[in-house]
Amino acid sequence: MKAPHRKAAPPPRERPGNGPLLEIEDLVVDFATDDGAVRAVDGAGYAVMPGETLGVVGESGSGKSVTALSALGLIKPPGRVVSGRVVFDGTDLRTLPPRELRRLRGGRIAMIFQDPMTALNPVMSIGAQLREALRLHRPGMSRAAARKRAAELLTLVGVPGAERRLRQYPHEFSGGMRQRAMIAMAIANDPDLLIADEPTTALDVTVQAQVLDLLRLTRRETGAATVLITHDLGVVAELADRVVVMYAGRVVEHGPVAEIFGAPRHPYTRGLLESLPRLDGDADELTPIPGTPPAPGEAAPGCPFAPRCALARDRCRTERPELAPTGPGRASACHFHHELAEEKTA
Amino acid sequence: MAAYVIRRVLANVLVFLLISVGIFVLVRLAPGDPVRMMVDPEQMRGGGAAFIEAKRHELGLDRPIFVQYGHWLSGALHGDLGYSYVGHRPVGAVLGERVGPTLQLMGAALAVALVVSVALGVAAAVRRNTAVDYGATVLGLAAVSVPPFFLGIVGIYVFSLQLGVLPSAGMTTPGGGGLVDQLRHLVLPGLILAFVTAGPFTRYVRGGLVDELGAEYVRTAEAKGASPARVVLRHALRNSLIPLITVVMYQIPQMLAGAVVIEQVFAWPGMGQLAVSSIGQHDYPVIVGFALYVAVLVLVCNLVADVLYAAVDPRVSLR
Numbered sequence: 206m207k208a209p210h211r212k213a214a215p216p217p218r219e220r221p222g223n224g225p226l227l228e229i230e231d232l233v234v235d236f237a238t239d240d241g242a243v244r245a246v247d248g249a250g251y252a253v254m255p256g257e258t259l260g261v262v263g264e265s266g267s268g269k270s271v272t273a274l275s276a277l278g279l280i281k282p283p284g285r286v287v288s289g290r291v292v293f294d295g296t297d298l299r300t301l302p303p304r305e306l307r308r309l310r311g312g313r314i315a316m317i318f319q320d321p322m323t324a325l326n327p328v329m330s331i332g333a334q335l336r337e338a339l340r341l342h343r344p345g346m347s348r349a350a351a352r353k354r355a356a357e358l359l360t361l362v363g364v365p366g367a368e369r370r371l372r373q374y375p376h377e378f379s380g381g382m383r384q385r386a387m388i389a390m391a392i393a394n395d396p397d398l399l400i401a402d403e404p405t406t407a408l409d410v411t412v413q414a415q416v417l418d419l420l421r422l423t424r425r426e427t428g429a430a431t432v433l434i435t436h437d438l439g440v441v442a443e444l445a446d447r448v449v450v451m452y453a454g455r456v457v458e459h460g461p462v463a464e465i466f467g468a469p470r471h472p473y474t475r476g477l478l479e480s481l482p483r484l485d486g487d488a489d490e491l492t493p494i495p496g497t498p499p500a501p502g503e504a505a506p507g508c509p510f511a512p513r514c515a516l517a518r519d520r521c522r523t524e525r526p527e528l529a530p531t532g533p534g535r536a537s538a539c540h541f542h543h544e545l546a547e548e549k550t551a
Numbered sequence: 552m553a554a555y556v557i558r559r560v561l562a563n564v565l566v567f568l569l570i571s572v573g574i575f576v577l578v579r580l581a582p583g584d585p586v587r588m589m590v591d592p593e594q595m596r597g598g599g600a601a602f603i604e605a606k607r608h609e610l611g612l613d614r615p616i617f618v619q620y621g622h623w624l625s626g627a628l629h630g631d632l633g634y635s636y637v638g639h640r641p642v643g644a645v646l647g648e649r650v651g652p653t654l655q656l657m658g659a660a661l662a663v664a665l666v667v668s669v670a671l672g673v674a675a676a677v678r679r680n681t682a683v684d685y686g687a688t689v690l691g692l693a694a695v696s697v698p699p700f701f702l703g704i705v706g707i708y709v710f711s712l713q714l715g716v717l718p719s720a721g722m723t724t725p726g727g728g729g730l731v732d733q734l735r736h737l738v739l740p741g742l743i744l745a746f747v748t749a750g751p752f753t754r755y756v757r758g759g760l761v762d763e764l765g766a767e768y769v770r771t772a773e774a775k776g777a778s779p780a781r782v783v784l785r786h787a788l789r790n791s792l793i794p795l796i797t798v799v800m801y802q803i804p805q806m807l808a809g810a811v812v813i814e815q816v817f818a819w820p821g822m823g824q825l826a827v828s829s830i831g832q833h834d835y836p837v838i839v840g841f842a843l844y845v846a847v848l849v850l851v852c853n854l855v856a857d858v859l860y861a862a863v864d865p866r867v868s869l870r
Contacts, residue, residue, distance in 0.1 A: 318770065328790055
């Protein structure tokens with residue numbers, strides 16, 4: 206990004222063999238508690254292709270954030286990656302030496318956190334935090350050049366009066382402006398992969414739309430692949446190419462957004478969609494999913510969704526369903542996904 | 552900011568006046584009689600009572616207490632704190648020559664305590680629940696639990712009597728001198744006062760840093776690719792040291808209390824020693840002078856804490 210304002214949208218970066226940019230496989234993450242280890246992620250995985258936007262949806266505690274944090278090696282005690290592979294552009298991040306991992310963090314892989322109120326250092330000026338992001342990855346960059354670039358970045362993300370704003374502290378920024386500054390920091394080093402963890406959740410509704418527009422803009426400017434973690438299906442529908450649905454630390458369904466939302470092949474996905482208000486439907490009739498997700502650590506032999514599932518039968522309570530293809534580029538972890546397909550056509 | 556400081560100083564003057572009334576009255580309520588302390592038992596025979604009355608009148612102690620206070624205050628406002636009953640010298644001069652040694656002792660101890668407690672607190676917070684952490688906890692507990700006079704006596708026994716490497720009393724060798732000699736005299740009392748002070752500091756540094764290391768901006772710094780050292784020192788530590796300002800500024804007057812004991816043990820010619828002997832001798836003007844000195848120290852430390860706080864934390868502004 207030498208001149209981001211003028212540059213035409215770059216094509217998604219091609220990788221040799223057109224393989225995925227990030228591939229997470231069979232990830233298992235435990236959190237140590239006083240009552241023993243609790244499994245937060247239980248064999249989850251997904252792939253992110255270069256330049257694409259992948260939505261990851263699920264309820265709180267479904268393991269969606271933890272899975273993404275593993276891509277930065279940012280799971281810290283009491284959390285522990287038990288097993289699985291995290292491969293970024295051909296490199297296994299789990300075996301990467303810390304120094305190499307730090308070069309990736311904030312460099313080729315950048316992260317946007319949920320709450321811009323707490324994710325910025327309160328006693329460092331916005332400018333200092335932006336310059337830090339730049340100079341950590343460009344040791345040769347002069348102070349003056351970093352200052353100039355920081356102002357450009359802040360302007361790019363739509364913060365007016367950048368020169369003055371750089372000298373201000375996070376508490377002098379509104380929530381939306383802080384998230385913009387956060388995004389400026391994330392794209393400072395022109396990342397290949399941007400992980401946005403609930404980037405709009407902590408913001409006012411009007412500001413949410415602006416931040417989503419900004420994410421769209423940065424994707425166009427940087428061509429970065431984006432992992433968009435959210436519980437807001439609307440955000441996924443607007444921004445994502447593909448979607449991964451997580452439940453109880455596992456992936457229960459994934460595929461292209463339009464197809465999954467149009468014809469879900471997992472009862473949980475369908476339940477999520479039905480519990481959304483629709484403009485064209487009867488607004489009085491929302492259908493919530495009965496029950497609550499299992500508490501992490503409450504291990505059952507069968508399908509974790511079975512206790513809340515209308516389709517559940519004996520097999521669901523004894524045998525864990527694996528992800529099985531339900532069409533081109535999509536899969537569902539339900540023993541009876543065919544029935545959902547038939548229901549739809551019937 | 553300047554307006555804030557001026558307002559605070561004016562408010563402090565009022566507080567100071569109230570404190571002076573309190574001290575003035577309390578000192579005179581204490582049991583014992585300064586005049587009787589001065590009188591040679593020989594003189595008590597025969598015309599003793601008359602002599603005491605004469606002396607009391609001479610010192611103004613026979614007048615009503617508010618008259619005494621008014622007299623004292625009008626003097627104090629002109630910088631005259633009265634005369635020591637014992638030394639027969641101006642209280643200002645008596646206190647003045649004691650301030651230096653005490654400041655030297657406290658300053659050295661505070662500097663050592665800050666350096667040690669920040670280093671130890673950071674090590675304990677970063678290596679949580681390891682030998683380093685537990686070691687720091689035990690040392691911190693020892694520092695607040697073992698009385699300073701005991702440490703002083705043990706220190707003298709080990710380093711002065713048994714090993715003979717450090718002097719046991721005073722600020723300099725009588726007749727000797729030189730910087731090295733002064734520093735050698737400072738080591739034992741200074742380190743003991745530093746140890747006692749560093750205990751609570753270490754706990755605060757550790758606790759504060761542990762909290763900050765769990766903050767989200769720390770994760771942001773890590774996600775930016777900052778090294779662990781940078782994350783701790785540049786991001787978390789700075790935030791965790793802000794509350795320490797209050798603790799340190801509150802602790803400085805407390806240190807004076809520790810210094811009173813240490814000066815007594817090591818015959819350090821400072822304010823603490825003066826305070827103890829003045830109280831023993833019912834030397835009212837000196838006691839009042841010392842107590843007001845402590846009061847000023849507390850008020851100044853509080854003000855400095857607030858100003859420093861605003862200087863370090865951009866979220867705080869003084870208006």
